[in-house]
Amino acid sequence: MTGKTARQCLSWGLPSLLAISLVLTAGCAGKTATARYSASSTGSSCYAKALPTAGEGGLAWGSTLSIARQKSLDNCIRYASQSGGTPSTCKVVLAECKN
Template identity: 65%
Template structure:
């Protein structure tokens, strides 16, 4: 009888874990992600510092993309031990 009860509890626990994981997956998938929000963006820009990592960004307009890429460059260059104050946009264009 003890074996039957423990198998029953194991089955219930497995079912609960499955239901919770599905509920969390469904709840999170309905929220817009960063990539979904920028999927329709038409323009992109890349900014690089003299030393360190640069930044690439998308935006609806060229000026938004440039500003975002500069902000990313400053952030990434600072984190990578580079020179954030030397960031410059080196590539900027729109697809259409």
């Protein structure tokens, strides 16, 4: 009796799981993907990149060159600390404004 019950369970259980997964996938397919981080803020035309001697650096956008530089230094210190680098050695290596 248990063998028959197991076969019955497999005969409807597998198609049910497949149908549920298709419904869930279809529900997510219509949503547009959203970026976790924006490449630049609206109206920000200046960017800067700061790098430490070891670890990860930081890139930032700002409305002025000085704001972009400060934000990139702050990001560099944060990311270098998190990646086991040297936050005290962060320096701005690139800073420009788009025309």
